[in-house]
Amino acid sequence: MRNNRRDWIVGSGRGLAGIAFAGLLSGNDRAFCSAQESSDPLAPRPGHHAPKADRIVFIYSTGGVSHVDTWDYKPKLYQDHGNKITATRWLNKPGAFERYLIKPRWTFSQHGRSGTWVSALFPNLATCVDDLCVLNAMVCDSDGHDKGTLAAHTGSAQFARPSHGAWVSYGLGTVNQNLPSFVVLAPNPPYAGAQCWGSDFLPGCHQGTHVIPGDQPLAHLKPRVSNLAQQTLELELLEKFNARAVRNSPLDPMLEARMRSFQTAFGMQIQAPEAFDLTSETQATLDMYGLERGQTKGFGWQCLIARRLAERGVRFIELIDTGSNSAENWDSHGNMQDHERLAKMIDRPICGLLQDLKARGMLERTLVVWTTEFGRTPFHQTADHPGREHHNLVFSSWMAGGGVKGGVVYGESDEYGIEPAVGQVHTHDLHATMLHCAGLDHERLTYRHAGRDYRLTDVAGRVVQEVLL
């Protein structure tokens, strides 16, 4: 009679998941399962070409981060502050609008060997610029929060479509079956809610798993029986019955997949809490992220968990900064001073994440992307207006690691940061580039649905070759 979990797991030994757990329980953190069976939609699969990035960390700052106050340095905007210009769009309407230029409240300076300009809002991230590829001529299709956010996540500002993480999971599967392939760490949902990590018409296993920072990161992870030994007994009997059902139904492989998934789930009970448990992190590491010991929320927590998930083979990790409540996010209509508080919340954690990944030799195989739904207007109705409005004609994002050049600024906006001048990168282009780094060709990563082959990039998208290593 076997009465502890190790016996159950080793004894069951059917399929590689079981073996992986033997490894897991003997203390090996990296419990990688190799391809198990073609019927498993999450089994790791090769992409279209050799990837530069094994995983993607996608950081999303909600609300619309002003480009001219952060990454896009416009000296002329300071000089011509208060001057009248004619804007071609205002509050989502085309036309001719007399507006006044407004200078940023923060100064810019050059950093790193590359001399990349960064505003005083990001003193810590400024030390990372030699690893960053800043995109200063981003454009997107909508200046509405919900539509812009959907476009950034699904490629469509209009219709429900699968999210980028779901596409990557669908294209590549995942190496660690003990954790979801696509994890979204978000204290509050962004605009458009769960559609941002939905799988839509892709199989449901590719949807993002929403982790709300706190004590119970994943649902149903805690056993509800008296102890693990009891649960092991249950699972042993279940496996006995299931194995018989599998023998009696050799033609229906789903049954075996289901049997195996219980083993995996049992493994998740152990490994997932461990992935979210920061007790083994050193004080130095916690400091790097600006975290207090015992803290289980905040952006530093999200960033450090992201590193731990990356280490454990999660394919796509998204970190959502703030959420759809405009009083708390980057939607600074009323007062741009709010940007300072918001920048402070993410500056050190993201810098910590980049440094930590780099120190562990993971950055070059991890693509980190930071973006937002759109920028903010460099102008307003009066010269002394304290806020800025939505601006999707041009804005800033950045990428780092994972096959992207560091210390580079790609794309320029015009002299005031109103429209792209050169090197325009559309949301579709950013997606195409992300997929490319992960080893996927955005034109070939398709799914047949309702008579059409759908893509993350719809019928557009260009890999921004200029920024690739």
Added chain:
Amino acid sequence: MSKRFQSIFVSRFLLALGLLASHFCLVRCLGQDSEASLREADFFESRIRPILVEHCQECHSLATQKSSGGLLLDSREGWHKGGDSGAVIVPNKPAESLLVRAVRHGDGVSPMPPTDSGRRLSESQVQDLEAWILRGAYDPRQQAPRLGGMDAEQARLWWAFQPIKSIEPPAVMHPEWVWNPIDRFIVAKLEAQRVDPVLPASKQAWLRRVTLDLTGMVPTPEQIDVYMADDTPNANETIVDRLLASYEHAERYGRHWLDVARYADTAGDGADYPVREAYKYRDWVIRAIHRNKPWDQFLREQIAGDLYAQDLFKQGLGDGKTDALEEYSDLVTATGFLAIGKRYGYAPNTDFQHLDFADVIDSIGRSVLGLSIGCARCHDHKYDPISMQDYYGLYGILQSTRWAFPGGEEHKRPANFPPLLPPQQVRQLEEQRDSQLRELDASIQAAQVQRSKLDPSFHAGGIDLDLEAQEIGKPPSKAWLSAGPNQVTAESQSPFEHIFGQGSRGVRIGSGTPHEGVRYVFAQKAKLIDKPLFFTIDFRIPKSADGSQDPDGSCRLYLGRGVIESTAIECSITKNQFAIKDAGQWKVIGSLETDKWYHLQLKLDPGDMTYSGGIYGLEFYAQVPKVALPTNWDRIADTFICDGFGHGSSGVITRELDNVGLDTEAFAPFGSAPFVRPSKTPAGQEAIASLDQQIKALESQRANIATQVLYPVAYGVGEAESVDARIQLRGEPSKLDQEVPRGYLAVLGGHRVDPTGGQSGRRDLAQWLTDSSRPLAARVFVNRLWHWHFGKGLVSTTSDFGLRGSDPSHPELLEYLAGRFMESGWDVRALHRLIVLSRTYHLASYSSDSNDPLSAHKALELDPENRLLWRHTKRPMDAESLRDSILSICGLLDRNVPKEHPFPPVDSWGFTIHNPFHGVYDSMHRSVYLMQQRNRKNAYLSLFDGADPNLSVDERKPTTTPTQSLFLMNSPLVHRASESLATRLIESRQDQSSRLQELYKITLGRFPSDQEQQECLDFMRVYSGQEASIALGDTELKTWSALCRVLMTSNSFLYID
């Protein structure tokens, strides 16, 4: 050769023929025409065609499936028609031809070939093109007539569009394998492939299968006993009839249709507004299936139910028979099918309606016709014979429809929900309420007038504008709204005292932007119904600050409902003119001077709907002649505005206002004695307090009546003004092209809505969709039903019968079923019966004992996907079946139809994209009744691959993930259910063995084998031993709970054999 290959072959062949034909034509032309023609042909072939082929057609030809910018350059028709920017070649006029500008990289056009291609035409090539155009642009290339993405001829021949053929079931070699006609088709094909089917499933297995399939729940022990004891030849029929007649069946198959109909309980806009009435459509679907409504009628009512309801009404429903009223309500509710999709707008306007319509057109196409019509929104369909004309023909029908608005960020209240009562009753109820409200308004107003006469601090005639109470030196506040450089000043006091008495201040409104100014919203809406209304104001245009020159610009006085929502009166003032808006035009009616005060009095007359009055001053009078009030004014005046949108030269003028009043009684005429305010007395104060109380009570009474639900409504549609839509180039509503008459798909007959009928065309559409001469609706439905029973349709792409869809595995069977279905009067229940009573449906999923292993091996090799149906494919329970079955076996399921969802009260709705609606409502009802949001998925349903309500779902795609297993291991639901089941077992039976028998019957629909029984007993012994050693409560209950859990999460439970 598969059908797809065939069609590719055919199209290649036709293409070759086309080329031949054009050559032939060329040769013939040569025979008839002159040498000139030969020269043209020669020039084209040697100089022009190579340029087009090499540099243009990659992005502009049907062969490459690309028409960048909407332009085709592979035929004369292509460039004749032109692209999104219009014609590109003007014969004889190279300078006016866009093509030349593009290849020359001229201004205002995209350079061609595109710069990033790195290619550019040589100068001589460009000159050749110019010469060619100058000579008339001879082009022998003719396009085959096309329909959407298909050659028109080929489209007509596409199998899915053929009329339904009458088919006789084939003869077979093994008649013993045949139970009903379906089996003949299946067996004939198996025989042809020399594949033997497996044996039928056991009685118990079939019962569990058919019960789960038809009702979404496992059979109860009682049902099993009855069926097992029934050894009559009709035992199967009996059980099937009983299942089909059950409400559980309607709930199960209703849910199937709700997948296709993209049902959810919220709107899916950014703020995800709740739709309180959505459930009515859901319940209608279930009821309709329960009544076995003929499917064609079921479809038609969802498209045009409201119109049939009107017919019913016209046929004399007016006498109010209850049945007829219920039918009326049902018919209107049915149109929820159209309304229930994802919404994109924030207010009931047309900004995002093209996206709402895209969803509706796409959903109708997929669900009823199995065609992806939505693909023709931005361009003709790439593969199927559906053009933009087709798309916008349907679009016009939707645009001529009135849509319920669910609420949204900008307009937070639902609007335009169709009533579930006939118009006459609705009118009666509304009139009743209106008259109640009118009476109350009159009482309130009377009390206010009375109060104003007693209150010395009351300054503004009938309705208090309270300027006198404002603080000097500040912009007017409270009751008033002010934007821009405005100030209350003592200098702005009007000298006229005949209405308001002596005052101390007025407001000076500075010259800001036109949007700026002051606004006053009256506490009571004044309605111009039977009594006249009176308006008065004093104004002055001051000289500019230094007094040296007269100021420029104008200002506007507005009276109406809301902020310019419904306008009654507009006047405009400049330094020297007074103008009024008459029939949309400014008309100057008086000359003014700066620095002088004027007094305006107007009377609004409800009799002839005009207003008139005069402008008075010291030694000044100008008549305001009778002017018609705007016809679109809704007779409500509740807002006064003075802003900068006046007549005359641009700019806004500084002005001073005082003594504003609106009343139902006439004001004192100009020149009357000064008005003297009553003085404050204790008796007066008391009377005021009592009046205040009276007013408050009346107002709350009014609010109650005004917000009372007068009659039930549905989330559906009605008729609007009929219009034809214009094509939206690239799907962008700002890029309008030609108008398309409302109508139906050309490939299915191309019928047109009668433009003189004054109806949206939904009635016609409902008819076209289900007309028995057009075969798609029936074909698509019988295939869908097959899919619901077997997990895979005969056409596996159940919502796509177009070119990219899959070929039918058994085309004759599909024809046979569709034909039989229509003959039966679209009787769904009969079709269910036919399918589940077939031997094909009865086959085992696999049986290692009773089959010839060699034969199964061969079948597997030949047909691993079981397209031939030589066995039954096992399927996992879907999300709803799993939850419903678990709840039902443990006795926790509430089988009643629940009431509406407990959404927050509508008056409290303030959802925005920043703060969207989110609700989670616990329920023990069947899963079809769970509240489902569009933007925040129901966690359980989404974990087990429930339908995404944001699009029409034709197939659940089950996945097997560890997070599902975690749910089965650790969720409160499974634990609660297992404990509840264990309690029932322990209480109802004494000995272990009979409890085990019962447990197996309840969960798996069979009895345990000896071995299983032993395994369970062994497990319980060890488990209870361990449990007792740690002594945590009731050992027996815990042990039995654990065993129940194992069985209700085992493969034999989760999968339908």
